Structures are given as C-alpha cells and as structure tokens.
Amino acid sequence: MSVISFIIGIVLVVSAIIAIEAKKLITSVVMLSLASLLAVVSFVLLKAPDVAITEASVGAGLTTAIFLLTLKRLGRRESE
Amino acid sequence: MTAFIVFLSLIILGALLALLRILLGPTLSDRVAALDIMNVIITGVIVLFALIEENALFLDIALVYAALSFLETVVVARYLEGKK
Numbered sequence: 001m002s003v004i005s006f007i008i009g010i011v012l013v014v015s016a017i018i019a020i021e022a023k024k025l026i027t028s029v030v031m032l033s034l035a036s037l038l039a040v041v042s043f044v045l046l047k048a049p050d051v052a053i054t055e056a057s058v059g060a061g062l063t064t065a066i067f068l069l070t071l072k073r074l075g076r077r078e079s080e
Numbered sequence: 081m082t083a084f085i086v087f088l089s090l091i092i093l094g095a096l097l098a099l100l101r102i103l104l105g106p107t108l109s110d111r112v113a114a115l116d117i118m119n120v121i122i123t124g125v126i127v128l129f130a131l132i133e134e135n136a137l138f139l140d141i142a143l144v145y146a147a148l149s150f151l152e153t154v155v156v157a158r159y160l161e162g163k164k
Contacts, residue, residue, distance in 0.1 A: 026108055060149055
C-alpha cells in the first residue's frame with residue numbers, strides 16, 4: 001500500500017504544479033479537479049473516511065461547479 | 081489474495097493510461113473525457129478498498145463521489161457547449 005501512496009502523492013504534487021502554471025484557465029480548473037480526486041484517494045488510504053467525504057463533496061462538486069460557472073460568466077475576457 | 085493483486089494491477093494500468101491522457105491531452109475535450117474515466121476508476125478503487133478493509137463507511141464516500149463527479153462532468157459539458 002505504501003508504494004501506491006507514494007505514486008499518488010507524486011502525481012498530486014505534479015497536477016497541483018500544472019494547475020498553477022497552466023496558460024488557459026479551464027486547464028487549471030480540470031487539473032484542480034484531478035488534484036482534489038487524488039486527495040480523496042489519499043484520505044481514503046490514510047483511513048480518514050469523514051475527511052474524504054467532505055473533500056469529495058466540496059472539492060469535486062462545489063469548487064469545480066462554481067469555478068466553471070464563473071468562467072462562463074466571465075466569457076470573452078479570458079484570452080484564448 | 082491473488083484476486084486482489086490481479087484487480088489492483090488492472091486498476092493501476094487503467095488509471096495510468098487515463099492519467100497520461102489527462103496530463104498530455106492536447107484539447108480540453110480529451111482532458112475532460114479522461115477525467116470522467118478517472119472518476120469511474122477511482123470510485124471502483126474506493127469500493128475495492130471497502131471490500132479489503134471490510135468497512136462499510138467507505139461505501140458512503142464512493143456514493144457521494146460518484147454523484148458529485150457526475151455533476152462536475154455535466155457542468156464542464158455545459159461550459160464546452162457555450163464555447164462554440
């Protein structure tokens with residue numbers, strides 16, 4: 001199990017760095033969603049189910065939906 | 081125990097291929113489709129982990145995560161629909 005935790009940690013850090021450094025904002029949102037997903041798996045592997053439920057509901061559902069609705073409302077001002 | 085090793089290796093293979101497509105994907109549609117595949121795979125991983133640990137509390141996580149990842153995919157699809 002510790003090898004899987006190690007791989008998940010590395011990919012989590014890489015996706016967080018890509019989420020910061022990406023040129024387009026929508027790519028950042030997708031990468032943030034991937035980081036949240038891997039955080040859920042990490043919490044499950046650490047045997048913290050309540051934290052994982054909160055992270056899944058807030059990180060996967062609420063944050064991505066609010067960010068994408070804001071990007072849609074912003075519209076044309078985002079540079080392609 | 082051999083069955084668990086076979087399950088885990090197949091799941092890790094699928095997750096790595098989906099992850100490669102998310103990290104490399106040229107267009108946004110590739111990334112979103114691969115992210116949806118990754119959501120399904122992760123839901124399966126959590127259910128398998130509940131089976132290994134014999135703890136029913138992990139099934140709630142899989143339930144909540146499956147519902148909310150569907151919501152996420154629908155919102156991204158609405159964004160892509162309004163783009164073009």
